[in-house]
Amino acid sequence: MAAITELVEAPADLRPEVVGRNPWALAARRLWRNRLAMAALVLFVLIVVACLAAPLYAYHLAHLSNPLAPNLNGTTVVGGKVVPVMQQGGGTLKLGETPIGPTWDVHHYFLGADDIGRDVAALLLYGGRSSLLIGIGSAVFCCVGATVIALIAGFFGGITDSILSRIMDIIWAFPVFLLLFSISTELLTHSQGFQFGPVHISAGSLWLPTIIIAFIYLPYVYRPVRGQVLSVVQKEFVEAAIASGASNRRLVFSEILPNVVSTVIVLLPLMIATTILTEVALSFLSIGVQPPNVSWGTIISDGEDLLYTRPWVSIAPGIMIVLTVLALNVLGDGVRDALDPRSKLRLGA
Amino acid sequence: MLTFIVRRLAWTVLVMFVITALTFLIFFKTPGVDPARALAGRSPSPQTLAEIRASFGLNRPLPIQYLLMMKQLFVTRSLVSYSNQGLLVVPEIAAAAPATLSLVFGAAVLWVVLAIAMGVAAALLRGTLLDPVLMILALIGISAPVVWVGTLANYVSQGTLHNSFLFSWVPPLGYTSFTTSPSLWFKGLIIPWITLSILYIGFYARVLRANLIEVQNEDFVRTARAKGLRESRVVVRHTLRNSMITFVSLFGLDFGALVAGGALITEVVFGIHGVGFLTYEAFQALDLPTIMAVVVFGAFFIVLINAMVDIAYAWLDPRVRPT
Numbered sequence: 242m243a244a245i246t247e248l249v250e251a252p253a254d255l256r257p258e259v260v261g262r263n264p265w266a267l268a269a270r271r272l273w274r275n276r277l278a279m280a281a282l283v284l285f286v287l288i289v290v291a292c293l294a295a296p297l298y299a300y301h302l303a304h305l306s307n308p309l310a311p312n313l314n315g316t317t318v319v320g321g322k323v324v325p326v327m328q329q330g331g332g333t334l335k336l337g338e339t340p341i342g343p344t345w346d347v348h349h350y351f352l353g354a355d356d357i358g359r360d361v362a363a364l365l366l367y368g369g370r371s372s373l374l375i376g377i378g379s380a381v382f383c384c385v386g387a388t389v390i391a392l393i394a395g396f397f398g399g400i401t402d403s404i405l406s407r408i409m410d411i412i413w414a415f416p417v418f419l420l421l422f423s424i425s426t427e428l429l430t431h432s433q434g435f436q437f438g439p440v441h442i443s444a445g446s447l448w449l450p451t452i453i454i455a456f457i458y459l460p461y462v463y464r465p466v467r468g469q470v471l472s473v474v475q476k477e478f479v480e481a482a483i484a485s486g487a488s489n490r491r492l493v494f495s496e497i498l499p500n501v502v503s504t505v506i507v508l509l510p511l512m513i514a515t516t517i518l519t520e521v522a523l524s525f526l527s528i529g530v531q532p533p534n535v536s537w538g539t540i541i542s543d544g545e546d547l548l549y550t551r552p553w554v555s556i557a558p559g560i561m562i563v564l565t566v567l568a569l570n571v572l573g574d575g576v577r578d579a580l581d582p583r584s585k586l587r588l589g590a
Numbered sequence: 591m592l593t594f595i596v597r598r599l600a601w602t603v604l605v606m607f608v609i610t611a612l613t614f615l616i617f618f619k620t621p622g623v624d625p626a627r628a629l630a631g632r633s634p635s636p637q638t639l640a641e642i643r644a645s646f647g648l649n650r651p652l653p654i655q656y657l658l659m660m661k662q663l664f665v666t667r668s669l670v671s672y673s674n675q676g677l678l679v680v681p682e683i684a685a686a687a688p689a690t691l692s693l694v695f696g697a698a699v700l701w702v703v704l705a706i707a708m709g710v711a712a713a714l715l716r717g718t719l720l721d722p723v724l725m726i727l728a729l730i731g732i733s734a735p736v737v738w739v740g741t742l743a744n745y746v747s748q749g750t751l752h753n754s755f756l757f758s759w760v761p762p763l764g765y766t767s768f769t770t771s772p773s774l775w776f777k778g779l780i781i782p783w784i785t786l787s788i789l790y791i792g793f794y795a796r797v798l799r800a801n802l803i804e805v806q807n808e809d810f811v812r813t814a815r816a817k818g819l820r821e822s823r824v825v826v827r828h829t830l831r832n833s834m835i836t837f838v839s840l841f842g843l844d845f846g847a848l849v850a851g852g853a854l855i856t857e858v859v860f861g862i863h864g865v866g867f868l869t870y871e872a873f874q875a876l877d878l879p880t881i882m883a884v885v886v887f888g889a890f891f892i893v894l895i896n897a898m899v900d901i902a903y904a905w906l907d908p909r910v911r912p913t
Contacts, residue, residue, distance in 0.1 A: 407601075411608055414892045518735050522855050525737045526870065541737055548741065549749040556745070559738030566733035 268503075271579040278575020285568040288561070289377075292369030299363040309367060309533055312358030327358055343553050352553050355543050361554055364535055365561060371536035373565070375451045375529075376517035382455035383512060384505050387462035392501070394463075395470025396493055406467070409460040450529045454516050461515075462508055469504045473497050503580045510573035514566045521562055537562050594904065598897040609889045610882065614656050617878050659882060669883065673875040679883045683865060687887075689765045690864030693786065693856065694848045696779055701787035701794065702841065706830075708791065709798030714825055716803070724795070731792025740785045740859035747781055763861035782860045786853065790844060794837060801833035808832075839903045846895030850888030 272278060299308050316323050327340055340354035351362035394405040473479065474497060482496050523529030524538025532539070537558040544554030634642075643649040647658045662669040663680065671677040712724045747757040759777055766774040805811065806829055814824045844852075854866030861867075865884060872880035 410896075411605055414605055414889050414896075415609055415612070514733070521735045522737055525855070526858070528873075538737070541741060545741065548745050552745050552749070555738070555741050559735065559742065562735055562738065563730065563733050566735075567729060570729050570733055 268579045272575055275575045275578065278572050278578075281568040281571035281575065285565065285572060288369065288565050288568070289373055292366050292373050295363075295366035295370045299366045308360050308363035309535065310359070312354070312360075327354070339550055340547065340554075342551055352557050353551055355540070355551075355554050356547060361540070361557060364540055365537070365557055368535045368537045368540050368558060369561060369565075371447055371530050371534055372517055372520055372524075372538070372562075375447055375454065375520045375536070376513050378447075378451040379455040379458070379516045379520075380509060380512040382451065383458045383516070384462055384509055386455065387459045388466055388501065388505050390459070391463050391466035391470050392493060392497065395467050395474055396489075396497065398474075402467075409463050412456070413460040447530065447534065450520060450523065454519055454523075457519070458512065458516065462505070462512060465508065466501060466504055469501050470497060473500045507573070507577045507580055510569045510576060514569040514573070517562065517566060517569075521558075595901055598900060602893045602897050605893050606886065606889055610660065610886060611656065613882060613885045614652070614659070614878075617876075617881065618652065659879070663879075663883060663886065669879045671877055671879050673872075673877040673880075679879045682880070683868065683883050683887055686863060686865050686868050688767060689862050690849060690853060690857070690866060692765075692768070692775070692779060693782055693853055693862060693864060694845065696783040697786040697790070697848075697853075698841075698845055700783050701790040704787070704791045705794035705798060705837075708795035709802060710825060710830065712795065712799045713802035713806075713829075714822060725799070728792035728795045731788045732796075734788065736785060736789060736855050737859060739788060740782070740856055743781050743785050744859065765862040765864070779862075782856055782862060785860075786848075786856045794840070797840065798833055798837055801836055802829050805829040805832045835903065839899050842895050842899035842902070846892045846899075849895075850891045851884060 316325050324341065340356060340358060341350055343353040344350050350360050352365070353361050355361055355364065390405055390409075394402040479492065479496050482492055487496070520529055520536065521538035521541070524536045525542045527539075527542065530536040530539055540558040541555050544551070544556075544558075547554050640649075647655055650658070659669065667678075667680045669679045671679050671682070708724055708728065712721050715721050715724075744763070747760045748763070752758065752760065760781065761774055761778045764778065766778055768775045802825065806825075808829075811824060811829055814828045815821075849865075851866045851869050853864065854870055856862070857864045857866040858870055865887060868880065869884045869888075871877075872884060
């Protein structure tokens with residue numbers, strides 16, 4: 242008996258401290274330890290910063306005052322010699338013009354010129370700016386919007402849930418291209434832009450592809466988030482909160498939302514990857530970003546005609562896209578592993 | 591079960607109606623659209639325009655026009671294109687459908703076979719070096735935009751390496767129907783098939799591998815191993831069946847979306863004149879009858895296959911059946 246009493250009465254500083262850690266901090270630490278995901282995050286941030294800051298330094302890189310302006314009659318320096326950017330075609334008749342190919346010289350047309358004489362390397366940076374702004378913007382809007390709708394549907398249930406889910410089904414089956422063609426046609430005919438009540442969006446704005454792509458993918462994010470909301474709503478702590486008289490607002494923001502947020506955070510990098518790929522496809526078909534703005538998709542389509550003579554115009558944007566989306570996918574896997582190592586959404590290693 | 595099927599099919603019809611009605615509305619809200627002008631040809635006089643409006647029903651109220659178009663599309667099948675005068679829309683789509691179906695079916699066969707092979711291999715070889723290698727390949731497949739892969743494939747097969755033994759067999763871009771020449775049909779479709787399936791192989795291999803690993807923790811797998819079966823037999827015969835449920839339902843959804851016009855990019859890049867290509871041209875020419883017909887074609891396929899997938903899912907997995 243005496244031995245036990247001695248143990249229990251040990252001085253306080255010998256008892257081990259138990260420090261509770263916030264689950265978000267634990268997840269962040271798990272993510273931090275995942276070297277591959279961290280490398281992917283660094284790569285993605287580098288690409289984003291390099292592209293978003295393009296207007297600040299791209300003109301300097303290409304030694305042109307405005308890299309987006311056509312440069313049909315310009316000249317550039319290759320290996321010490323001054324050559325025209327658009328070279329005359331071969332053959333005896335000297336028909337046609339071919340833009341200059343890659344010079345591999347950082348200051349002058351590093352990757353060559355496109356069909357109207359613009360520097361492809363500078364174009365890649367500007368294009369990345371458009372693609373990334375649209376991609377990240379639409380993914381964020383989509384996730385936020387879908388979460389709100391899923392919370393409403395899952396929390397109130399019943400008819401609200403039915404109606405909202407059916408509306409989402411219709412959106413998912415709707416032909417995307419029609420909406421986009423229609424709107425881009427509208428913009429082409431009204432060059433002053435798009436007026437919708439008090440909101441005025443100018444014709445060349447990147448907002449339109451952003452909002453439309455966000456809208457299209459609402460059902461995609463809505464479905465898993467609603468599933469999560471439904472499962473959380475049935476848990477005991479929610480029932481306890483209701484029993485203790487919590488208001489709807491408190492239930493949603495303090496009980497349900499924190500438990501649903503991790504699903505959305507896992508989906509976010511994957512959604513950014515998906516929206517970037519969608520934006521590229523749409524810009525390629527000329528219904529996404531409109532001239533004079535460029536995006537990675539428009540550069541690929543500009544390079545189609547030059548494919549067999551100047552392949553780098555089409556190939557370079559694709560390499561950038563693969564790098565960005567790959568980084569996002571690896572980061573997405575890492576985030577998912579960090580937040581819920583045993584999740585059913587596991588798709589990778 | 592029967593009421594479930596009936597309800598799903600009734601919902602299908604309703605969704606089709608809503609989608610076609612919305613398409614109709616959006617089209618007429620687009621500025622610069624005046625079908626009578628497009629139909630009339632060069633510098634029409636006002637009387638010509640008025641006559642055309644009357645004969646095509648373009649001066650009737652919108653709901654009547656909508657019903658007229660639906661009737662022409664479904665009942666009499668005499669719907670005429672606005673931009674190509676006299677061209678019957680429904681036979682045109684029927685003629686373009688085989689190209690799309692050839693493309694999508696071929697790609698689907700390729701991607702299912704390769705995805706299952708890759709997923710099973712990765713699950714079996716878990717812990718060795720090949721597992722991460724396969725998964726990285728899958729990730730790259732998911733990350734490459736179809737537009738770019740197709741363009742790259744064209745560059746390689748039609749451009750630089752066309753004269754070498756590797757690619758000299760590749761015919762010029764375009765689709766030859768099976769009845770015209772089976773060998774050209776096949777040779778012209780191989781590269782589009784590979785391009786289209788790369789994305790899906792990556793995605794499905796990852797999904798299958800994740801499901802396989804998840805199912806491996808179940809009790810019946812432990813029983814199978816305890817009985818002394820080979821690991822490959824355990825994976826293929828016991829776990830694969832259970833993992834295929836997600837695979838099958840996702841496959842149905844993707845396949846439906848592709849037939850409905852999701853293969854648009856591949857068709858445009860490779861010059862295959864299928865339904866996706868028709869859609870693209872119709873949108874550029876703002877040709878409402880063709881747009882309506884492809885929208886109906888597409889929405890019908892998507893919604894029908896979604897319903898079939900839901901029914902198949904409920905049949906395959908009794909736990910999912912609605913009460």
